[in-house]
Amino acid sequence: MRTASIIGTGLYAPERVVPNEYFNELYGEDVDSFLRERRNIKERRYAAEDQATSDLAAEASRMALEKAGVDATDIDLIVVSTDTPDYLSPSTAAVLQDKLGAVNAATFDLNTACAGFVTALDTARKFVEADASYEHVLVVGAYLMSRFIDYEQKNVASLFADGSGAAVLKGRGAAEADDGGRILTSKLKSEGQFAEYMGIYTGGAAAPISPNVEGDGAPSRVQKLEFRKKFPDGFNPDHWTRLVHELCDDLDVTPQGVDRYFFTQINIESIRETLKRLDLPEEKAHNVMDRFGYTGNACIAMALADADAQGMLSAGDLVFLIASGGGAAIAGMALRWGP
Structure with a gap:
């Protein structure tokens, strides 16, 4: 029986640091004390205007590949977990493949919101275990939620940030020692x-972002993170x-x-x-x-x-x-x- 082990990890947080004091000024009240004492948050990072989710993913992936001692061309599959993709289509994983030069990798995205990286890791390891042609798999969790924050929801707006983490999985054959990772x-x-409790509910087929089709002057839908219940x-x-x-x-x-x-x-x-x-x-x-x-x-x-x-x-x-x-x-x- 084949097994899968993590042989390299990496993370990337954008350069722009946003301290809690930013929200003190934004809301005209002490937000910092609550965030420090009740959420353990002192600061967060926001991506630059010219950065996309795939850029965050690429930085974390390069670190993971270097740690693993694996070249991008050795990757057989890329699985990206994100609910803030570059586009609805094509996949962010495909964009990432090109940015890394991982020319031999198959690609797909996976979305189970904040449970995504663990779900993607589980999905990837089952590829490795089931099929020996998948020797190295790159698994990435990437998040660029600063583009979708609703600052009118001040109880949650200060929580969210941008960043990415990555792991390289390697397959091991049944004949190898089983005492490793x-x-x-x-x-x-x-x-x-609970699907209607929180999410980004506009931009898909159920609620596309477009002018009101009835022409009654209603505003276009806006993409934002909503906490409904x-x-x-x-x-x-x-x-x-x-x-x-x-x-x-x-x-x-x-x-x-x-x-x-x-x-x-x-x-x-x-x-x-x-x-x-x-x-x-x-x-x-x-x-x-x-x-x-x-x-x-x-x-x-x-x-x-x-x-x-x-x-x-x-x-x-x-x-x-x-x-x-x-x-x-x-x-x-x-x-x-x-x-």
Whole structure:
């Protein structure tokens, strides 16, 4: 049986730093205190006007490829997770392939909102496990939500940011030693009854951006991130806790036996509550929202790459990736760290 392991990671955050004080001035009130104390956000990054999602993805991908010691021409497949694509069509993955010079790679995009990177990683590893022709796969989470922020929704506008994270997967044959790094198990779930709660609802076939066809003077639709309904209290801790236990059951381990956790980075209080329910110290989770804000489907990829760059992960570590996003989509993965 073939296995898939992560052999290189990378992240990219745009150069423009937007501190919390920006929102203090924008709204004429103290936003900084809430963001620091309740969300663990001190600053975030916004892309430059001439940058697209594929540009963010390309920067993170180049770092991951260099870390993996793999040339872009060695990549057999590129999977990009994003809900802020360059275009509705063609795929951002196709644009990224050209920017990287990954001429031998097949490409496609995947959208499960903020659960996207973990979903894409799971999808990619199944290509690797099922077909030996996919030896190296590049998986990217890329997010450019600053273009879609509704600043009238001040309770959430200050959370979102831009960034990208990437990982290179390598396939290993059944004859190779099985004590190295590898993806072990995963869980994907969805609760479609929450599809209308939050999202970017204009620009697709259901609500295209165009002048009013009746000609009655109504304004054109505007693309923006909308929070239409509040998710039930405890939604993320409930699902994350359950997901951790399901992954642990698959592996016959306890939550305490996991070396490092990476959660969706939208709310530090949800992460703390989940760790409390699991009877785990906060140090078990690595967080990057203090520097990068909330980067949606890129956030777990960025946190993973940041931990990797800091030498926080050792060969053999058991690592859990726990994600959730609009849809609602929920994704979890357990992997053994190492080449």
